[in-house]
Amino acid sequence: MILAIALFSLRIPAIDFNRITVILLLFSALLSYNTLYIDLVGSGVSVFGGLFQITAITQSIDVFIYLLGALVLLLGENSTLVSKGKGLSVLAEYPLIALFSVLGMSSLISSSDLISMFLSIELQSFAVYILATIYRESESATAAGLKYFLLGSLSSALILLGSSLLYGFTGLTSFEGLYMLCSTTTINYAIEISVLLVVVGLLFKVSAAPFHSWAPDVYDGVPTVVTAWLSTMPKVSLLVFILEFQGFTQLSNWSSWTYLLLISSLLSLVIGTVGGLAQYRIKRLLTFSTISHVGFLLLALAINSEESVESFLFYLVQYSLTNVNVFFILIAFGYLLQTKGLSTYSPVQYINQLKGQFKANPLLGLSLAICLFSMAGIKECQNR
Numbered sequence: 001m002i003l004a005i006a007l008f009s010l011r012i013p014a015i016d017f018n019r020i021t022v023i024l025l026l027f028s029a030l031l032s033y034n035t036l037y038i039d040l041v042g043s044g045v046s047v048f049g050g051l052f053q054i055t056a057i058t059q060s061i062d063v064f065i066y067l068l069g070a071l072v073l074l075l076g077e078n079s080t081l082v083s084k085g086k087g088l089s090v091l092a093e094y095p096l097i098a099l100f101s102v103l104g105m106s107s108l109i110s111s112s113d114l115i116s117m118f119l120s121i122e123l124q125s126f127a128v129y130i131l132a133t134i135y136r137e138s139e140s141a142t143a144a145g146l147k148y149f150l151l152g153s154l155s156s157a158l159i160l161l162g163s164s165l166l167y168g169f170t171g172l173t174s175f176e177g178l179y180m181l182c183s184t185t186t187i188n189y190a191i192e193i194s195v196l197l198v199v200v201g202l203l204f205k206v207s208a209a210p211f212h213s214w215a216p217d218v219y220d221g222v223p224t225v226v227t228a229w230l231s232t233m234p235k236v237s238l239l240v241f242i243l244e245f246q247g248f249t250q251l252s253n254w255s256s257w258t259y260l261l262l263i264s265s266l267l268s269l270v271i272g273t274v275g276g277l278a279q280y281r282i283k284r285l286l287t288f289s290t291i292s293h294v295g296f297l298l299l300a301l302a303i304n305s306e307e308s309v310e311s312f313l314f315y316l317v318q319y320s321l322t323n324v325n326v327f328f329i330l331i332a333f334g335y336l337l338q339t340k341g342l343s344t345y346s347p348v349q350y351i352n353q354l355k356g357q358f359k360a361n362p363l364l365g366l367s368l369a370i371c372l373f374s375m376a377g378i379k380e381c382q383n384r
Helices: 002-008 014-035 039-043 056-077 093-109 114-132 139-170 175-184 189-205 214-221 224-230 233-250 256-277 282-303 306-336 362-376
Strands: 045-047 052-054
Touching: 002 093, 014 056, 014 093, 039 045, 039 056, 052 056, 056 093, 056 224, 056 233, 056 306, 093 114, 093 233, 114 139, 114 224, 114 233, 139 175, 139 189, 139 214, 175 233, 189 233, 189 256, 214 224, 214 282, 224 233, 224 306, 233 282, 233 306, 256 282, 282 306, 306 362
Parallel strands: none
Antiparallel strands: 045 052
């Protein structure tokens, strides 16, 4: 892809690179699905000298990430919007950067060492920083990408600081070694603070309250096609990694981890719900909805029982698909609202732009209503 884009991007349409990437992701999903039939995967397989741990959960989430990435890239195929004679189309570099991001996500959920964890997070993060500013003509996207880069670098610095302190205090980098050491010794506040620094950095990256202030500005500033990727894909891998990393919750002498997740969950639920009531821009409203849903996911992680983990995985898959579907619908409404004065990059910006669309487009209006009901947790109840 790197060579093809560098040598043939002027002769091959960018949309073809996008379709090639979709095929690659679908093929990768098939390969990951085939590994689920290997018996050793059920109990976990350590690869690359213990840097990565392959389990049935990681492979299943790999399949989901590949399929979801292909779905979001398909959203970009139909993103050409005509406004004042200008068009917004997929750039040749967009699918390539998306592949780097997916590689980082796939590596992160299987990481079982501090070194592989940080490298995977940075590979994923730098890719999404570039995606945020890939449409350089958009001033709002450039400003949002700069804020994303600066605050994302701060969270990466916290993760790196916590990791280096963990290594300095214990001499270990593998998660399994850290769990064994902490389970056989009395409580060590230095190690506990180091782990909490790593967790704070991870909560910052998933925009959990009170580390959420960057998310509304960033997601609202970038084009809608990019917002669909930024608001969904990184959160899947980071939240699954927190699930794999939270062996400290099973230790009897570690309560601060659970308390931090519970406090962040409560704040995310309150701030996401209350903050969304005052929004009049559609993508800022969806951002506060995401913060609220992250609160529910963190609540399941804090409980850390077999039922809560199953609920966490189901909730994550269901919400990710619903969130992507909402952005599909917004892009579709953008086609139908091709009037003067609309932004080329984000045609549907305000909630009142959707007024009267149910009569004009009943199918899209009904689809959006179903997605919003799904996000609100409303379902049909049937008495038995």
